[in-house]
Amino acid sequence: MSTTPAPSESKDHPAWRMWAAAWVVTAVFALSNAPQPLYVFWQREIGFSASTITVVFAAYIGGLLSALLVAGQLSDRYGRKPVLLPGIACGLGATALFAFADNVAMLVAARALAGIAGGTTVSVGTAAIVDLGGPDRRRRASLAASAATVLGAAIGPLLAGAMSEILERPAAPVFAVAFACMLSAFVIVALLRFPPIGGRAPRRFGVPRVPPGTGLNLAASLAIFAPSMAATSFVLSLGPSVLSKLLGVTSPLVAGGTACLMFIAATGSQFALRGVAIRPLLLLGAAMTVAATVSTALAVDLSSAILLIVAAPLAGAAQGFAQLGGFTLIGLHVPSGNRAEATALFSFGGYLMGGLSALATGVLVDSFGQANGMTIFAVALGVVAVAGALFVRLRLPAE
Numbered sequence: 001m002s003t004t005p006a007p008s009e010s011k012d013h014p015a016w017r018m019w020a021a022a023w024v025v026t027a028v029f030a031l032s033n034a035p036q037p038l039y040v041f042w043q044r045e046i047g048f049s050a051s052t053i054t055v056v057f058a059a060y061i062g063g064l065l066s067a068l069l070v071a072g073q074l075s076d077r078y079g080r081k082p083v084l085l086p087g088i089a090c091g092l093g094a095t096a097l098f099a100f101a102d103n104v105a106m107l108v109a110a111r112a113l114a115g116i117a118g119g120t121t122v123s124v125g126t127a128a129i130v131d132l133g134g135p136d137r138r139r140r141a142s143l144a145a146s147a148a149t150v151l152g153a154a155i156g157p158l159l160a161g162a163m164s165e166i167l168e169r170p171a172a173p174v175f176a177v178a179f180a181c182m183l184s185a186f187v188i189v190a191l192l193r194f195p196p197i198g199g200r201a202p203r204r205f206g207v208p209r210v211p212p213g214t215g216l217n218l219a220a221s222l223a224i225f226a227p228s229m230a231a232t233s234f235v236l237s238l239g240p241s242v243l244s245k246l247l248g249v250t251s252p253l254v255a256g257g258t259a260c261l262m263f264i265a266a267t268g269s270q271f272a273l274r275g276v277a278i279r280p281l282l283l284l285g286a287a288m289t290v291a292a293t294v295s296t297a298l299a300v301d302l303s304s305a306i307l308l309i310v311a312a313p314l315a316g317a318a319q320g321f322a323q324l325g326g327f328t329l330i331g332l333h334v335p336s337g338n339r340a341e342a343t344a345l346f347s348f349g350g351y352l353m354g355g356l357s358a359l360a361t362g363v364l365v366d367s368f369g370q371a372n373g374m375t376i377f378a379v380a381l382g383v384v385a386v387a388g389a390l391f392v393r394l395r396l397p398a399e
Contacts, residue, residue, distance in 0.1 A: 017132040017192060017193075018132040021129045021132050024088070024125055025125040027181040031117065032117070032118045033157050036156070036157045037164055038160055038171060059108040059111040063090075064118045065119065065348055067116045071083050071119060071124050072341035072344030076338060076339070081192070081194055084125060087120025088182060090120075091182045092179060092182050100172070122344075123341075126343055129141050131195050131197075132195065142327045143274050143328075146328075147271065150263045154263030154266075210334065210341070211335065211342075216395055218342065220391055220395050221396075224289075224325070226349050228322045230354055230358075230384075231289050231292045231315035232263075232266075258312045261313050265312070265317045265320065269316070270320045281322075286322075288314050288315070290382050293385070300371050318385075330346065357377070361374070
């Protein structure tokens with residue numbers, strides 16, 4: 001009888017470390033999306049337009065993209081822990097600013113710090129999960145890494161929406177809970193023992209890059225991930241405003257629940273199809289993005305809250321499939337010495353698309369009205385998703 005330990009019992013890579021790192025990612029992304037149901041509250045208390053909401057949201061994307069440019073490279077060179085701890089510390093600072101925000105500048109600063117925490121975690125934290133999973137669990141660890149981001153993104157808005165429903169001034173209690181979660185993440189990272197980084201040739205810092213031979217596959221994955229991120233970014237940035245102004249739904253619980261539903265769909269879809277090959281996952285992601293844009297356009301044209309709520313899980317499934325496909329590709333084919341940088345590059349493209357689309361949608365809404373602006377956005381995004389699917393079919397080989 002063999003005495004070799006099963007993968008889940010490996011002494012070098014115990015499974016609990018992988019799941020502990022997954023909680024770190026979940027905690028950070030809970031913070032990232034907790035502000036979403038509170039935009040209507042802040043808009044009432046502080047006073048600002050729909051386009052200002054997209055600027056606040058874009059501050060998060062700006063902080064996140066800035067972190068993605070450097071965090072992956074630093075981590076692949078110096079290790080996971082020395083980069084993760086400062087990133088999480090930025091998240092702790094963001095919770096304090098959110099809790100006491102009474103002007104737009106504080107919201108922008110808080111969102112930027114939350115973005116730095118998110119960018120550090122999505123590149124370094126997800127790479128750390130795959131590292132800690134070990135060579136025998138790369139697919140499972142890739143699933144854990146991808147699911148952790150969207151599960152956290154689901155928890156944050158649900159918590160904030162529920163507390164906004166029962167509390168007159170919900171910001172401080174919401175971000176007190178977020179602070180506790182972030183503090184637990186900081187302690188876990190401080191205590192975890194990470195495996196050494198290997199397989200990287202030293203070079204100067206610059207634009208993130210991937211090892212030779214993986215660029216085309218990563219580009220194909222990004223062609224699906226980027227439009228799916230644009231779809232989910234709309235729900236996070238302008239979804240509450242659309243529900244409130246166009247459709248007359250003012251409950252923050254509905255807004256938070258819609259975002260939660262979106263990311264629960266993103267989580268569940270990944271576990272449901274965890275054994276599917278990468279190319280079919282990406283094509284399903286493109287199909288879900290198109291379905292989400294059609295539902296969004298119809299919701300606005302018909303003033304239907306139900307159709308807008310239906311669009312949320314479709315967008316979530318789109319992101320789930322596309323993100324799992326990309327993370328699995330990186331986990332299977334990119335060595336640990338380039339893994340965080342490759343994840344950073346993949347995430348950079350997706351979040352850049354999400355941030356730019358949120359800004360563009362705000363401008364369209366202010367210029368053409370909510371209904372016309374949203375219809376233009378939905379049509380354009382659907383075209384981009386179809387183009388991405390064609391690129392995947394032509395360029396990404398079947399497994």
